[in-house]
Amino acid sequence: MELNWSTFLLEVLNFVILIWILKRFLYKPVLAIIDRRRENIEQQLTEAQNQRQEAKSLQKRYETRLEDWEQQRRVLMSRLNQDLDAEKARQRELLANELQQERQKAQHTIEQQQSEATRATEMRALQLGARFATHLLEAASGPDLETRLLKLTIESLSNLSDQTRQHMTSSWHRSTPAAAITSAYPIADDLRRELERTLLDTLQVSATVSYDLAPELIAGVRISIGAWQLNANVRDELSGFAELSYGAE
């Protein structure tokens, strides 16, 4: 346990050398590399901070831009909605007008169809009536009725207006017409003469008169002179009645 001065001094020297070695090869380089790493980390942190600030700035700028875009979008959407509403109202009005026109057209068509149906029904009724009357008069007619109709014809010819008479005779100037008288029953001689005399006096012509029988006339006569024809019989009257009634509509 004694103190060895040589060892003591050498240990002092050794430890001083150790301090130098460690300071030179351990502390300085290790602390330097740690400081460099810290500086790098600080630099990276600063750069990251700057980038973060820049990113925040960009984010703020883009958010502002987005808000502007959003505002513009809202304005444009509002304008578009207004335009759409106006167009919708216009189209609706146009459609309503078209519908009204179509409705009126359909109403007119329906009315026309109803009118045509009514007319057809009436026509049919008149035809039925005429047919019924024809059947009835076929059964009920006879020489008496024909005589009365013949007299009525003579009276009608006597009472023709001048205008009608001129119209009838204007087509016969060039040639003498042949008169054909068709009757349902044979006409008595006195009536034939009276009829011929009335006919020639009325028309102021001289024509050859021929007679013919046609039972389908039921009663009465049919007088044909050239293109002109006088129907004074039941059948033609009934047909004329039906056609006249239809034409009167």
Added chain:
Amino acid sequence: MEDQGTSIPPVFSLGLVEVTNTVIVTWGILALTGVFCWLLSTRLRLTPSPLQVAIEGVVLAIEDAVSAVAPQHAREIMPFIGSLWIFLVIANLCGLIPGVHSPTRDLSATTALALLVFLSTHWFGIRIQGLKTYLQHYLSPSPILLPFHLISEITRTIALAVRLFGNMMSLEMAALLVLLVAGFLAPIPILMLHIVEALVQAYIFGMLALIYVAGSIQSHQLRYPPKE
């Protein structure tokens, strides 16, 4: 047994200088540490290897410990305190190697370290505070306490040397006695204790040295803090 335990005979002599086993082991530690640190210094990278991470961790741990006690002058006193810790850990653990004696079981070595602590305490105190300011703390709070300050300086240095020497020498002696009495594998638990004790004694010695140096630096600053 006395020769085996406490007496350190010289291995060879260079004139008046006797070179003991303690000095040779210390040289070995110096050589190994120097080569290792030199190799390490050439391989330091910004992206560290696992070994570099471990070494940086050790250095940062030392710096943090010093900064915790003397935050304003950590970089100045860290090499001395760090070297004490590193040397003492290696020197204390050398006793575990068969045939190698720990340098710290030699009172001459521990006294040399304690003397260096004693000198460095005054060196850092005078260097940082100035001679006049540093010497004033021996007179505070009252000049009457000057003898007690002087006695304290001497006794704590002696205590520093003897504490480390006593602990390490007793550990090796205990291991030797157990080995002699109980056989070949019996001292293993004692060797486990040796590891713990070696680390603890290194820490205590270095921490006390740090406290002494920090006390000499900060004695004036604590009493008269700088005006900001």
